[in-house]
Amino acid sequence: MPHRLQGPVRIVGTGLLGTSIGxxxxxxxxxxxxxxxxxxxxxxxxxxxxxRLATADDATxxxxxxxxxxxxxxxxxxxxxxRFPQAIVTDVASVKQLPLTQLRELGxxxxxxxxxHPMAGKEQSGALAGTGDxxxxxxxxxxxxxxxxxxxxxxxxxLILDLGAVPIEMSVVEHDRAVALxxxxxxxxxxxxxxxxxxxxxxxLRLAGGGLRDVTRVxxxxxxxxxxxxxxxxxxxxxxxxxxxxxxxxxxxxxxxxGEPGSLRAIAxxxxxxxxxxxxxxxxxxxxxxxxxxxxxVDDRPGQLARLFTDIGDAGVNLEDVRIEHAEGAQFGxxxxxxxxxxxxxxxxALTELGWKVLG
Amino acid sequence: MPHRLQGPVRIVGTGLLGTSIGxxxxxxxxxxxxxxxxxxxxxxxxxxxxxRLATADDATxxxxxxxxxxxxxxxxxxxxxxRFPQAIVTDVASVKQLPLTQLRELGxxxxxxxxxHPMAGKEQSGALAGTGDxxxxxxxxxxxxxxxxxxxxxxxxxLILDLGAVPIEMSVVEHDRAVALxxxxxxxxxxxxxxxxxxxxxxxLRLAGGGLRDVTRVxxxxxxxxxxxxxxxxxxxxxxxxxxxxxxxxxxxxxxxxGEPGSLRAIAxxxxxxxxxxxxxxxxxxxxxxxxxxxxxVDDRPGQLARLFTDIGDAGVNLEDVRIEHAEGAQFGxxxxxxxxxxxxxxxxALTELGWKVLG
Numbered sequence: 001m002p003h004r005l006q007g008p009v010r011i012v013g014t015g016l017l018g019t020s021i022g023x024x025x026x027x028x029x030x031x032x033x034x035x036x037x038x039x040x041x042x043x044x045x046x047x048x049x050x051x052r053l054a055t056a057d058d059a060t061x062x063x064x065x066x067x068x069x070x071x072x073x074x075x076x077x078x079x080x081x082x083r084f085p086q087a088i089v090t091d092v093a094s095v096k097q098l099p100l101t102q103l104r105e106l107g108x109x110x111x112x113x114x115x116x117h118p119m120a121g122k123e124q125s126g127a128l129a130g131t132g133d134x135x136x137x138x139x140x141x142x143x144x145x146x147x148x149x150x151x152x153x154x155x156x157x158x159l160i161l162d163l164g165a166v167p168i169e170m171s172v173v174e175h176d177r178a179v180a181l182x183x184x185x186x187x188x189x190x191x192x193x194x195x196x197x198x199x200x201x202x203x204x205l206r207l208a209g210g211g212l213r214d215v216t217r218v219x220x221x222x223x224x225x226x227x228x229x230x231x232x233x234x235x236x237x238x239x240x241x242x243x244x245x246x247x248x249x250x251x252x253x254x255x256x257x258x259g260e261p262g263s264l265r266a267i268a269x270x271x272x273x274x275x276x277x278x279x280x281x282x283x284x285x286x287x288x289x290x291x292x293x294x295x296x297x298v299d300d301r302p303g304q305l306a307r308l309f310t311d312i313g314d315a316g317v318n319l320e321d322v323r324i325e326h327a328e329g330a331q332f333g334x335x336x337x338x339x340x341x342x343x344x345x346x347x348x349x350a351l352t353e354l355g356w357k358v359l360g
Numbered sequence: 361m362p363h364r365l366q367g368p369v370r371i372v373g374t375g376l377l378g379t380s381i382g383x384x385x386x387x388x389x390x391x392x393x394x395x396x397x398x399x400x401x402x403x404x405x406x407x408x409x410x411x412r413l414a415t416a417d418d419a420t421x422x423x424x425x426x427x428x429x430x431x432x433x434x435x436x437x438x439x440x441x442x443r444f445p446q447a448i449v450t451d452v453a454s455v456k457q458l459p460l461t462q463l464r465e466l467g468x469x470x471x472x473x474x475x476x477h478p479m480a481g482k483e484q485s486g487a488l489a490g491t492g493d494x495x496x497x498x499x500x501x502x503x504x505x506x507x508x509x510x511x512x513x514x515x516x517x518x519l520i521l522d523l524g525a526v527p528i529e530m531s532v533v534e535h536d537r538a539v540a541l542x543x544x545x546x547x548x549x550x551x552x553x554x555x556x557x558x559x560x561x562x563x564x565l566r567l568a569g570g571g572l573r574d575v576t577r578v579x580x581x582x583x584x585x586x587x588x589x590x591x592x593x594x595x596x597x598x599x600x601x602x603x604x605x606x607x608x609x610x611x612x613x614x615x616x617x618x619g620e621p622g623s624l625r626a627i628a629x630x631x632x633x634x635x636x637x638x639x640x641x642x643x644x645x646x647x648x649x650x651x652x653x654x655x656x657x658v659d660d661r662p663g664q665l666a667r668l669f670t671d672i673g674d675a676g677v678n679l680e681d682v683r684i685e686h687a688e689g690a691q692f693g694x695x696x697x698x699x700x701x702x703x704x705x706x707x708x709x710a711l712t713e714l715g716w717k718v719l720g
Contacts, residue, residue, distance in 0.1 A: 136719065186572045191633070197641065198637045214578060234615040241611065305669050306673025309668070323681075
């Protein structure tokens with residue numbers, strides 16, 4: 001596959017992100033040098049195909065990617081800027097203002113530093129979880145600031161495009177506010193709702209449906225990583241959390257006065273605002289298309305879902321989305337199938353004819 | 361199909377729930393009488409196969425199911441209890457304490473009333489959305505109270521079992537607390553997080569990932585219905601919301617003092633409690649089994665998912681769960697496939713061999 005970056009590219013930190021970047025660039029023919037505070041980690045990433053181990057005789061890198069934990073990012077970026085005075089340096093930490101501030105405090109040459117943030121990840125961490133396709137089709141923020149030159153920026157563009165990701169430019173402040181809103185605060189909201197379940201009677205939990213599962217899914221995330229992210233973005237997160245608390249107070253007040261004039265209107269108003277907010281999320285193909293939902297009973301045996309999706313494909317219907325829900329204790333589940341509105345009746349007729357139990 | 365209820369069963373209110381109950385019982389051979397404040401609605405449900413229209417000459421019903429909006433439930437139940445002094449009456453409203461209190465205030469004979477709550481629904485409403493399988497495998501709460509006799513309770517059991525649902529008995533207070541915790545507060549949390557998105561710059565929303573989508577999914581629910589549910593369960597909901605506010609205050613305080621001793625520990629503590637809460641949710645088959653997650657690239661063309669699931673079935677692997685995520689603006693999506701931990705490597709090898717792009 002052709003590539004835009006000339007290279008060599010030096011990657012410092014060979015965890016999930018560093019290794020994945022190395023794998024992606026190596027696959028496209030870019031010369032990748034790998035370094036890590038732990039030599040055995042770097043050797044593992046090299047064995048895995050993410051590049052070759054950096055040596056003292058290496059050609060000067062064109063671009064350096066720092067992919068280390070958030071709390072040491074600024075320190076490592078500063079040391080790389082000092083050691084390679086011709087290279088452009090980026091990092092991939094999930095907050096962007098704090099490292100820039102720290103670099104300026106350290107007196108680093110930030111005219112060659114441009115932070116970035118790939119919106120990609122997976123549940124596993126470490127080099128062995130790395131994959132060159134991790135960033136494919138995902139947004140990757142370039143967090144611009146006043147002291148960076150245009151040519152430096154274009155190099156980071158090349159990195160992002162070579163890895164199949166979609167570059168999105170915004171300022172460090174805009175970035176940190178954006179991730180507070182779309183990632184950090186939703187994470188905390190999920191965490192806090194899930195915390196409420198700790199003391200709940202088991203009988204209550206049996207009543208849980210898909211809504212609770214959706215809301216609390218990300219509450220299962222790694223506490224150590226999120227502690228670092230949240231504390232590094234404390235200011236922006238706190239600002240959004242205070243907005244959340246204000247609207248929560250509004251709902252509590254409306255419910256506390258339930259039955260009095262105006263309380264129903266306040267509750268309905270909050271619900272309508274939630275409708276409006278969620279409607280703004282970009283959907284598939286950037287549109288807000290609504291799909292028809294069909295529920296199909298699926299027995300809990302190998303091959304049942306395959307048979308269902310084969311039958312849907314044979315009916316000439318394009319699946320837009322699908323989810324499986326298992327009733328607690330039951331030996332079957334329900335597949336929730338989303339298709340275009342005009343394909344719903346055709347699909348239900350076809351599935352029913354083939355013996356599927358269409359639940360509605 | 362054999363049935364337990366002798367019948368006749370009278371259903372008052374022929375919306376989604378009433379019609380679905382009628383369809384399910386009729387399919388099992390029970391004699392169903394249909395009534396609705398709107399005669400044309402009742403006629404529609406009858407045409408649809410949910411039973412026959414109630415008449416003045418009808419045999420006395422054994423059981424009456426009131427399936428009307430929450431705000432008129434108590435009034436309709438009281439009138440049915442008075443009109444049919446031999447019949448047992450249940451309702452299906454999603455809060456249980458308020459109607460019981462209102463019935464006692466009305467002087468109704470609550471020794472023949474036993475409220476219940478099927479944990480089932482769908483996005484559409486009305487008779488035409490009804491389906492006899494709506495309750496299949498779903499929990500259905502019987503909300504017991506002190507004045508009800510054992511024999512009345514067993515009749516509601518029969519109704520639930522005839523419809524394929526799973527009866528769960530708890531007191532009206534326990535029920536209302538449970539749904540506040542597992543349904544009403546998660547709905548509001550989702551609503552409030554979604555509301556924050558109303559004023560967000562579009563560029564920020566482009567960074568949204570699966571986490572935000574999960575958390576805000578139920579924020580798209582019907583405001584009119586939820587306004588009624590929340591105000592009818594205001595006391596229990598407010599109690600849980602105040603707990604949520606206390607833990608939110610704790611997180612805000614910890615972030616406000618980020619950098620000071622103890623703040624990291626407080627943030628980490630909240631995140632760990634979220635882990636523990638979500639781990640208590642009953643998983644498939646009532647266990648907390650962990651699954652391996654495999655991401656597969658799927659082009660946006662008909663039949664692609666069918667081909668994928670066929671290949672998974674051919675590999676002899678049982679799918680535990682599956683979700684599809686579409687990158688904004690991209691002509692492909694990513695299927696997230698969950699399988700048993702010991703099947704992961706085998707599956708990835710099989711799919712790769714068949715030409716699938718396994719993303720990790």
